[in-house]
C-alpha cells in the first residue's frame with residue numbers, strides 16, 4: 001500500500017515538474033524573443049525580466065487600469081509596454097501616433113490579426129468564423145439599411161421589454177418594480193438588438209436569448225482563462241473549450257436553422273420579399289454566401305449569428321447598465337432630458353429624425369461611455385516592423401492598443417475629466433459651433449470608445465439609435481432610483497484587466513410616472 005502511494009506521489013510530482021518546466025520554458029522563449037526586440041520601449045508595472053514580468057502580468061489582472069494610467073502619465077503622447085500573461089502589450093497615445101495607427105494598412109497591422117488571438121477564436125467562436133469574418137460587414141451598411149426601414153420596431157421592442165419586466169414579476173398593475181440593473185438592461189437591449197439582428201419572434205425567445213448570453217459569457221471567460229496558459233498547452237485546453245462552446249452552438253442551431261430554411265425555400269421559389277434591404281442577419285448571411293459561393297451550413301450560420309450578437313450585445317448591455325446607474329446617481333439631468341424627448345417626439349413622433357435631435361440624451365450616453373467602458377481600444381497585431389512618426393519601431397508580432405480610458409480622463413482633453421457632466425458634449429458643441437464632432441457616434445483621438453480608422457465600430461449608428469430610444473423611453477415613463485436610498489454616489493466598478501464592468505447587480509426601483 002505504502003509502495004503504491006509513493007509511486008503515485010512520484011508520478012504526480014513528475015507531472016507537476018513537467019508542467020512547471022513547460023510553462024517556464026515557453027514563457028522564457030516567448031519573453032526572450034519579444035523582450036529583446038521591444039527593449040527600446042519602456043516597461044510599466046515592473047521590469048522586463050522573466051520573473052518580474054511574470055509578477056506584473058499577474059498584477060495586470062486586477063490592477064490593469066492603474067498600470068495603464070501610470071504608463072500614460074509617465075509617457076504621455078508616446079509608447080510604453082506592460083507584461084500580460086500571454087504577451088507584451090504596447091500602448092500608443094498622442095494625436096500623431098494614433099493617426100499613424102489609423103492610417104496603417106491591414107498589411108502592416110491588423111485588427112483581425114489581434115482579435116482571434118485575444119479571444120482564442122480557433123477554440124471558442126470557431127476557425128472559419130475568424131478566417132473569413134464576413135458576418136461583421138452586416139453591422140455596417142446592411143444594418144443601417146435595415147434600421148432605416150425598421151427603426152420603429154426598436155421602440156416597439158423597448159416598450160414590450162418594459163411591459164414584460166412588470167408582467168414577469170407579476171407586477172403588471174403595480175406602480176413600481178425593483179430589479180438588478182443588469183436585468184433591466186438585458187431585457188431591453190437583448191430584445192431591441194435582437195429585433196434587427198435576427199428578427200421577431202426569435203428576439204423574444206427566452207431560450208435563444210439565454211443561449212446568446214451563455215455563449216458570450218463562455219467565450220469571454222474561457223478565452224481569458226486560456227490566455228493565462230502558455231501557447232504550448234493551447235491545443236489540449238482548446239479541445240475542452242471547444243467542446244463546451246460547441247454545446248451552446250448546438251442548442252442554438254435549431255433556432256437559426258428555422259429562419260435559414262424558411263429563407264432558402266423563398267430563394268428557391270424566387271420569392272425574395274424578405275431579402276435585400278430588409279433582410280435580417282441570418283438571411284443576409286445566406287444571400288451573401290450564395291452570391292460569393294461560400295459554403296453555407298447551419299453550424300457556421302449559428303456561430304456567425306452568435307458572434308455578431310455577442311459583439312453587439314456585450315458592449316450595449318454594459319453601456320445601458322451604466323446609463324441607468326448614472327440616471328439614478330445624477331437626477332439633476334433628468335428633467336432637461338425629459339423636456340427634450342417630450343418636445344421632439346410631440347412634434348415629430350418617434351421617427352429617426354426626432355431621435356437624431358435628442359442632443360442632451362446623446363450627450364448623456366456619450367459622457368457615460370467616456371467615463372464608463374474602461375477598454376483599451378484600437379487593438380492591432382503588427383505584421384511588418386512599423387515605425388511610428390516619433391521614430392519608435394514596433395516589431396512584427398507586437399500587440400498594440402490605445403490606453404483609451406486614460407486618454408478619455410486626460411484634463412488636456414476634458415475639463416474636470418473625472419466629473420460626470422451629462423451635457424458636456426452639448427455645451428462643447430455650442431462653444432465650438434459644431435454639433436457634429438460631439439455626437440455619440442463621432443470618432444476622434446480624444447474619444448476612442450469606438451476605436452478609430454478603418455476598423456472603427458461599424459455598429460455605432462445602430463448602437464446610438466437603440467440606446468437613445470431606450471433611455472428616452474425610460475425618461476418619459478419611469479423614475480429611476482437606487483433601492484438603497486442611503487447610497488451616496490454610484491456603486492464602484494469592477495475592473496478586470498483593462499475593462500471596467502458597471503456594478504450591474506445594484507438594485508434599482510423603476511416607478512411608473514403618472
Ligand code: HEM
Pocket residue numbers: 111136137139143308311312313315316319373377378379448449450451452454455456457458459460462463
Ligand atoms: C456602445 C456600443 C458599442 C461599443 C462601445 C463598441 C465598440 C467597438 C470597438 C472599440 C471596436 C473595435 C474598434 C477598434 O478597436 O479599432 C468595435 C468593433 C466592432 N463592432 Fe462595435 N461597439 C458597440 C456596438 C456595436 C454593435 C451594436 C455592433 C453590431 C450590431 C457592433 C459591431 C462591431 C463590429 C462588427 C466590429 C469589428 C469591426 C471590424 O471588423 O473592422 N458594435 N466596436
